[in-house]
Amino acid sequence: MTDNQALFLARQKRYFDTIALKKTDRVPVVTWVDTFPIRHYGVTMKDALADHSILDDVWWRYHQEFEPDIGDSPYFLFGFFNISKTLDFTLLKWAGHGLHDDSAYQFVESEMMAPDQYDWFLSDPSDFMFRHMFPRVYGSLAPLAKLPTIAASYYFFTPFIWAALADPVFQDVGRALTQAAAESAKTLGEFVSFNTRIAEAGWPFPIGAMTQAPLDVVGDYLRGIKGMLVDLRRRPQMLLKACEKLLPTMLELGVSGCKQSGVPVCFIPLHKCMDNFMSQEQFEKFYWPTLLELMRGLVAEKISPYLLIEGVCDQRLPVMIRDAPAGMCIYHLEGSDIFKAKKLARDKVCLRGNIPVTIMMKGTPDDVRAYCKKLIDEVAPGGGFMMDTGVNIGDAKSENVKAMFEVTREYGVY
Amino acid sequence: MDKITAAMADMLEDELLALTDKYLADGKDPKAILDAYQAGMTEVGKRYEAGEYFVSELILAGEMMTAGSDKIKPFLKGDSSSGPAKARVLIATVEGDIHDIGKNIAGTIMELAGYEVKNLGEDVKTSVIIEEVKNFKPKLIGLSGLLTLAYDPMKAVVDQLKEAGLRDSVKVLLGGSQIDEHILKYVGADVFANDAMTNVTYLNSLV
Numbered sequence: 001m002t003d004n005q006a007l008f009l010a011r012q013k014r015y016f017d018t019i020a021l022k023k024t025d026r027v028p029v030v031t032w033v034d035t036f037p038i039r040h041y042g043v044t045m046k047d048a049l050a051d052h053s054i055l056d057d058v059w060w061r062y063h064q065e066f067e068p069d070i071g072d073s074p075y076f077l078f079g080f081f082n083i084s085k086t087l088d089f090t091l092l093k094w095a096g097h098g099l100h101d102d103s104a105y106q107f108v109e110s111e112m113m114a115p116d117q118y119d120w121f122l123s124d125p126s127d128f129m130f131r132h133m134f135p136r137v138y139g140s141l142a143p144l145a146k147l148p149t150i151a152a153s154y155y156f157f158t159p160f161i162w163a164a165l166a167d168p169v170f171q172d173v174g175r176a177l178t179q180a181a182a183e184s185a186k187t188l189g190e191f192v193s194f195n196t197r198i199a200e201a202g203w204p205f206p207i208g209a210m211t212q213a214p215l216d217v218v219g220d221y222l223r224g225i226k227g228m229l230v231d232l233r234r235r236p237q238m239l240l241k242a243c244e245k246l247l248p249t250m251l252e253l254g255v256s257g258c259k260q261s262g263v264p265v266c267f268i269p270l271h272k273c274m275d276n277f278m279s280q281e282q283f284e285k286f287y288w289p290t291l292l293e294l295m296r297g298l299v300a301e302k303i304s305p306y307l308l309i310e311g312v313c314d315q316r317l318p319v320m321i322r323d324a325p326a327g328m329c330i331y332h333l334e335g336s337d338i339f340k341a342k343k344l345a346r347d348k349v350c351l352r353g354n355i356p357v358t359i360m361m362k363g364t365p366d367d368v369r370a371y372c373k374k375l376i377d378e379v380a381p382g383g384g385f386m387m388d389t390g391v392n393i394g395d396a397k398s399e400n401v402k403a404m405f406e407v408t409r410e411y412g413v414y
Numbered sequence: 415m416d417k418i419t420a421a422m423a424d425m426l427e428d429e430l431l432a433l434t435d436k437y438l439a440d441g442k443d444p445k446a447i448l449d450a451y452q453a454g455m456t457e458v459g460k461r462y463e464a465g466e467y468f469v470s471e472l473i474l475a476g477e478m479m480t481a482g483s484d485k486i487k488p489f490l491k492g493d494s495s496s497g498p499a500k501a502r503v504l505i506a507t508v509e510g511d512i513h514d515i516g517k518n519i520a521g522t523i524m525e526l527a528g529y530e531v532k533n534l535g536e537d538v539k540t541s542v543i544i545e546e547v548k549n550f551k552p553k554l555i556g557l558s559g560l561l562t563l564a565y566d567p568m569k570a571v572v573d574q575l576k577e578a579g580l581r582d583s584v585k586v587l588l589g590g591s592q593i594d595e596h597i598l599k600y601v602g603a604d605v606f607a608n609d610a611m612t613n614v615t616y617l618n619s620l621v
Contacts, residue, residue, distance in 0.1 A: 093512060103510050103563060225515055229470035230477060233425060276609055278470045311591055312608075335591075358596040361562055391592075395562040 007202030011069050015204065019265070019304050019350045020327045021384040027376060027412030028069040029387040029405050030206060030352070034394030035104045036401065037062040037074075045095035045102050049081050052190050063198055066405050071203030075191035076210075081105070083187055086179040088139030104394065111224035112136060115231070118238040121222065122245055124151055133221075140176035143169040207306060209257020210267040211250045213291040214243035219272045228272065232282050243290040251297040258303045265304045265330070268294070274311035283316055292323050299325040306330040310391070317341050324349045334390040342379045351379055352386040355404060360389050360396035365403035372407045380412060387412060415450035422454020423461070425471060427478050430454075434485050444489035451482050455526045462611050469519070472610055476522040499530035500621045501553040506534035506543055508559050508567035517558035520589055520610040524556075527614045540570045547580055553620060556613060557603070558589040565597055572602045585620060587613060 001009075017024045037058035038048040048054045055074040063071065084092055094105035112133060113121060121128045127149050135145035147164050164170075195205050212220070218239065219228035231239045254266040272278075273287060295305040305328070312335040313320075320331070321344045332352035333341060345351050355375070359367050372387060379385045387408040393401050418437070421430035437447055458475045461467040505521050507513055514536050521531045532550055534542065547555060557568045568588055575581040586603040593606045607613050 099512075100510060106512050106561065108512065109515065226473050226519075230474045232470050233474055234427070276469055278468050282468075282470070356594065356596070357562055357592060358594050361565065362596050362600045 004200060004202040008199060008204055011202065012204040015070055015206065015386075018384060018386055019330055021347065021350060021382075023383050023414060026414055027380050027385055027387050027408055029408040029412070030068060030070045031072075031388045031401075031404075032392035032394075033059075033062060033072045034077075034392035036393045036396060038104075039395075040398050040401075045104055049078055049095055049105070052082075052187070056190070056194055059194065060197070063201065063203055066401065068203070068405070070206040071195070071198040073191060073194055073198070073205065075187060075194060076207075078105075079187045079191055083180060083183045086183050087141060087176055089137060090139055091137050109220060109224055111227045113222040113227075115223075115227070115235060118235065118242060122238075122241055124149075125245060125249070127151060138176075141173060143167065143173050205261075205263055207265045207267040208259075208261040208263030208303070209254050210269075211254035211257075211294065212268060213270055213273070213287065213294065214246035214250055215239070215287045215290065216269075216271045216273075217246050217250065218242050225272060229277065232278055232286060236286075239286060243286065247290045247293055251294050254294070254298050255301050255303065258298075258301070264302055265306050266298050267306050267308070269308040270310055270313075273309060273313050273316055275313055275315045280315055280319075284319060288316075288319060288323075295329065296325060299328050304328050304330065306332065308332045308334070308391075309336060310334045312336055314340065318344055321345050321348050330386070332386075332388060338375070339378050342385075345384065346382060350384040350386065352388050354388065354390040357390050357392075357396070360393060360400045360404075363400065365399050368400045368403040369407045372404060373411055376408070376412050380414075383414070415446055418447060418450035419454040419457065422451055422475070422478060422482075423457035425458075425474060425478075427474070427481075430478055431481060431485070434482050438485065438489055444486045448483065448486050448490070451479055451486075452526075452528070455479060459523075459527065459611060459614060463615070469609070472523055473519060476519070476526060479526050500528045501617065502530045502532070502550060503554045503556060503617065504532050504534065504543070504546055504550055504552040505556040505558065506538040507536040508543075508557050508564050508571065509537055509539050510567055511559045511561050511564045512536045513558070513560035516560065516589060516591070516610070517556070520556060520558070520607070520613050523610045524613055524617065527617070529614075529617060540567060540574055543571050544574050544578055544580070547575065547584055548578075552584060554585045554587055554613075554617060556587045556589055560590050560592065562592055564590065564592075565600060568597075568601045568603065585616075587616060589613065 014024050014028045018028055035045065038045055041058045041061055043054055043058060048058065055078060059072065059074045081094055085097070091108045092105060093099045093108065095101050095103055099106065131144055131147055131149065134141045146167065148161060150161070153161055199205070215228070219225050223231060258264050258266055298305050307329065309331055314336050317336060321341065326348050329349045330352050331345065331349045333354045338351055338354045341351060355368060355371050359371055375387060387404065389396065418430065418433055421433060434447060438444065455475060458467060458471060462472060503524055505517055507517050521533050525531045532546065534546060543555065557571055559568060572586055575584065588598060588601060588603045588606040591608055593608065598606045605616050
């Protein structure tokens with residue numbers, strides 16, 4: 001076995017043993033790097049996001065310099081950017097595409113599904129995606145809105161259905177799809193090749209797929225946050241039906257992705273879970289049941305749900321920890337009280353987090369060390385803890401990132 | 415009118431709008447109806463602060479208020495507001511950040527609480543904000559940003575207010591879920607808010 005293979009196995013064991021709440025040699029220090037390598041190595045956001053060889057280079061250097069306990073791939077998020085360009089995706093802006101050259105990226109959320117479109121979505125989500133969502137979110141696919149439904153296209157019933165495609169605009173659609181296909185296949189190749197390269201250098205990749213809580217899908221992509229939140233009172237039955245409809249699809253997304261990649265951890269960022277968005281009663285009725293089913297479905301396939309619990313969810317956590325499949329889940333807390341959560345989580349879930357991003361950006365290395373020590377003293381005992389920031393280190397000061405890694409390696413030994 | 419106030423406070427949207435139609439058809443004083451809406455909104459705010467209501471209720475209350483006002487306004491003869499604004503507020507998402515949802519909710523809630531709100535939009539240049547402070551003369555500027563990249567532009571606004579000799583004339587509030595006391599200190603603002611009602615509570619303490 002080479003040194004790198006041994007390192008890979010040691011890091012993999014540390015990561016998965018921590019999820020399983022087993023004792024490890026030390027606290028793993030794991031983090032989402034986001035745009036950190038781009039800034040840290042002094043390349044511009046615009047250049048890096050446009051040129052994948054730059055992304056490859058700075059991510060590789062990050063692994064070499066900081067020696068994290070798990071790998072990180074630029075393609076998990078940024079791989080989508082150039083693909084989205086080929087289809088004129090309208091919900092994302094990034095450096096050089098609607099944002100300043102130094103700004104990273106921002107998603108634009110809007111109400112894509114009107115209240116009276118629940119029925120269409122519920123009866124045929126794929127048709128809704130193809131003829132309603134695609135034409136609206138991808139500028140190049142706008143003509144798809146003109147197509148008739150294919151749900152009843154039983155051969156000789158619909159011999160003239162193809163005539164719709166005779167409109168010259170579909171030649172443009174065809175060209176855009178051909179470009180998207182080429183860019184998508186190219187980026188997937190780069191993704192696989194980068195992951196192989198860092199795996200061979202000793203870094204396992206932390207997640208195998210991503211999915212989302214059904215209610216978050218409604219809030220993020222379909223009704224928008226305002227629409228989803230008013231539907232809690234205006235259209236509660238429709239909202240519940242939409243979550244039920246989404247559940248098997250979101251489960252399949254996670255399971256198939258993890259099986260394909262061979263990494264049995266599914267990333268689930270929680271966006272609308274926060275304490276102040278809805279009442280605890282509403283949370284337990286609309287948000288949690290289908291998310292819990294999703295988690296159980298993943299666990300049944302021996303996949304660990306990794307929840308990034310954004311915002312402050314202190315009131316949600318007792319229920320979320322109580323119901324969690326024991327020894328299978330990572331709960332990454334952003335602003336919730338991790339010290340309090342530890343008391344409940346001890347034999348249930350692995351906690352991850354949560355150095356405030358504000359300390360990482362505006363604090364000193366001493367501030368970072370002090371916070372990390374407090375985390376190690378209070379959250380690490382007994383295992384089941386991963387050191388990380390609340391969100392990611394995209395805008396963190398380099399010296400603070402260094403301090404986080406150093407103090408955890410030195411002080412986080414069990 | 416108590417029924418209007420109660421329907422608003424209890425989030426009974428259909429009942430509220432039906433009552434409004436009925437009262438207007440019966441020739442009741444439209445100003446009194448609007449005041450009853452305001453009283454209901456005040457109660458919604460109180461329930462939010464008490465932890466009984468959530469952002470979902472604030473948004474719905476805003477929509478109910480707008481729907482009700484649209485019905486009532488044609489009946490108000492020349493008197494389209496429920497009195498002079500308590501104070502002026504300027505809000506903007508700072509340069510580099512395009513997020514608008516939180517800022518717009520906060521703006522609506524402040525308007526509903528009786529403040530005159532000017533919303534400069536998103537990705538607003540510091541120089542534009544400073545110009546508007548000179549012209550609009552707000553009591554408070556609400557600087558919004560969801561992303562960490564918003565911290566420096568927020569600081570630039572405060573610094574330029576100082577340079578322009580305007581800092582003492584206006585309070586600066588920072589809004590966003592990634593804002594805390596570290597950032598408040600870094601930016602040199604007066605107060606920060608992670609939710610929409612904090613703004614109103616703070617404003618009420620100023621006037």
